[in-house]
Amino acid sequence: MPSPPLFTALHVVQPGDGGVARVVADVAAAQVSSGMRVAVACPPGTELAAAARAHGAEVHPWRAGREPGRGLVAESLRVARLVDAVRPDLVHAHSAKAGLAARLAVRGRVPTVYQPHAWSFEAVGGPAAALARRWERWAARWTDRVICVSDAERRRGEGAGVRAAWSVVHNGVDTARFAGAADRAAARAALGLPAADPLVVCVARLCRQKGQDDLLRAWDAVRRRVPAARLALVGDGPEAGALRAAADGSVLFAGAVADPAPWYRAADLAVLPSRWxxxxxxxxxxxxxxxxxxxxxVDGARESLPPGQEPYCLVRPGDPEALAGALAALLQRPVLRAELGRRAQRHVRERFDVRRAGAAIADVALG
Structure with a gap:
């Protein structure tokens, strides 16, 4: 007697790099391990395409830009053709652009999960934000479940009038890989960094969302209090030129890296001044x-921090003065910094392990 066909999930993803790509790669790995057939449609030649293939998923090239535009109709048609070819039991769309194209293509014909990874209406203002909220409310009729990565993200969707079946699955990371060898001096030597200078590291795409412009506005004040401090911006993106023009010699632009772990190990302190x-x-x-x-x-920040660290580690978005104060205060208190780091590591190991997150999303897909 022939065995029944494997449950098939098709992930439709844009962007194919950065944090979203890492989340999808981890989910694909967990689903393959659980015995599912997994297909990933994403821009070709990206980090995600390589990682998903390495994890045993089928990879289908889906050429799509980051922003909605004239190519949307063609992009949606390409998704429809992929659905016909793959014949999935479930379509899982990741981020606003893929959520738009995939739900227009499928329109409820196949069970569909949408994972916004931050709502589209937060990225824009005025009429564009109102239009994005209206779309999210409308598209919920073609969405069997919305998976949010934080309770705050779910509440924001509900507040915008999105009526959906909700699940919250916090993002996770490979805690063993990032823990590794914690020798700061060795990491700095390998990266060619000064051994003794206080180092702040920001790992993120260089774009408006991630707020590196606010970080540079804060940096002068940090340097006045900690003159030897250095800042490393790890990543690339559309704001790279403007940020370079605004930075002084204490700021290092490392570019995009395949593995950010050595930069974290080299750091005294990390920062992410996102707008959303x-x-x-x-x-x-x-x-x-x-x-x-x-x-x-911003959404998810309070849920990610260990209890009690908010007074030291949480600041208002868009407030360079508060950001400078928090960074300088921690750079000047090495004993406190070390204790916060130990507690943070234990907190992430207990609550944000990638295997738990991947298994939870696999359960949503199969449930």
């Missing part, structure tokens, strides 16, 4: 490496 998020991965990675992290009070 769902639940960012970079702070979890930094904490898994045993480094405290200063974050802005």
């Amino acid at each position: 998020e769902g639940l960012a991965l970079a702070p979890l990675e930094a904490m898994a490496a045993g480094r405290p992290v200063v974050v802005t009070d």
